[in-house]
Amino acid sequence: MAITANEVRHAAARAREAAALAQDDLNAADGKMGDGDTGVMLRRLFEAIAAAIPDQETDIGSVFQACAKACASGTGSSLGTLVTVAMMTLAKATKGRGEVGWIELGPLLASVRDQMMARGGAMLGDKTVVDMVDAVAVALVDVRTRKEAAEAARKAVRETLDAFRNRPNRLGRARMFGERTIGLDDPGMLAFSLLLVAVAA
């Protein structure tokens, strides 16, 4: 079984539920190195994304395009804009496709990572959501089924959070907290991991 528009639709619904459940935890994580609104922002954003997907659409690119449009009008936070960039990248790459093989998911995420880096200015190792996207993209390189993809993604997010926790944030507002970010999860990385685990469930 390959990825279909319906799979993306269900993933968006699961992400919406996960964002609502994670709202307070993400606000708390962001409150330690930002202004404490990452959870509120993502909850609103994923409500808008889930609501924007057309019911009968089978073109995966069109589904992602609807998501991108909802993001572009729904938020302006830096993390939210990176979600917009991700949706736009996926929309362009899957335009006209009714199915995408699981084996393609890793390379697709790698192009999302590259676009995020180009737009947001993050480098690998800065301890941002880009590091998490990179880790998952690498982990998904050889997967061929939903089950394999879910297992690889779950393992990658867990290991990446652990690997970065004791490093300092080097970009954006969090950068200004310097050494005080050591021992803390980056809110963007944490958000991506929680949403991914929910989508993979």
Place this chain on the structure above:
Amino acid sequence: MKKLMNSPDAFVDEMLAGLVAAHPSLAQEGRVIRRTGGTKKGKVGIVSGGGSGHLPLFTGYVGDGLLDACAIGDVFAGPSVDSCIQAIRAADGGAGVLRLYGNYGGDRMNFDLAGEMVEMDSIQTTTVLGTDDIASAAPEDSAKRRGVAGIIYAYKIAGAKADTGAGLAEVTATAQAAVGACRTIGVALSPCQIPGAAKPTFELGADEIEMGMGIHGEPGIWRDKLRPADEIADEMVRRLLADPVAHGSDRVSVLVNSLGATPLEELFIIYRRAATLLKKEGLAIVRPLVGHYVTSMEMAGLSISIIRLDAEREKLLAAPCACPFWRV
């Protein structure tokens, strides 16, 4: 922390509805505020934007001789890409649009994306970023500095320059020079809270202050016990004067700005000391501003901005302007 609101999700839209209801010179289109009369044909448009929670910044400075349009986001979050596009289009009078906003990652990404989109409609745009907060990076890294209260001087000077009929490149250079001549530092006495968040954005002991804290609670230079107002004013002015400015005379304008909860009385106590010190340093003060110009919800504290003037900047600062919160 208590807030007057109906729901956190409605906070920004209801605030904007009230703003335009109270000020007929402003018109609202979604999350964009523009001048009711639109941008004059052939005039360079000035557009800004940023997160809500800082009124009168950003939307409050839409008006004659200032901004033509402004995109606004949720509290402390940048405006959406669509709002940025809409604001640029609203500000376009056919002579190009200057995007003048603070140096924050989300705002930059969104205005950049918006700029690429409107280019396809043949609207020419340029960018100048407010980078006046000396506490956010060292002088050699001044491009990394965040923008705070000093950006209103750039609004005023760029707006007045655009009103002279100057072209986009000239207005942009004037705005860039204004940013380059302005320095700001803030001090926080108590935190602020985003509507819907469970806790304040940062914690500060009842008897503590943080020198150099940013307008969203970004960390400052030091945190210590509260001290007399004169000591605080002295340190802030000395830090501002010690930060090198390339061009300018011994004439300056000064803005003593409340971050929200600090009353005018306390601002004037600080201004009195700052003015004395500046005069002692041989500087003449032109058109001082004391009040609530760039706030952070209910944060107690203030910022001091100093802009070095040259003949042109002084003239542009004196040019007529009118918005709900600033009139010359």
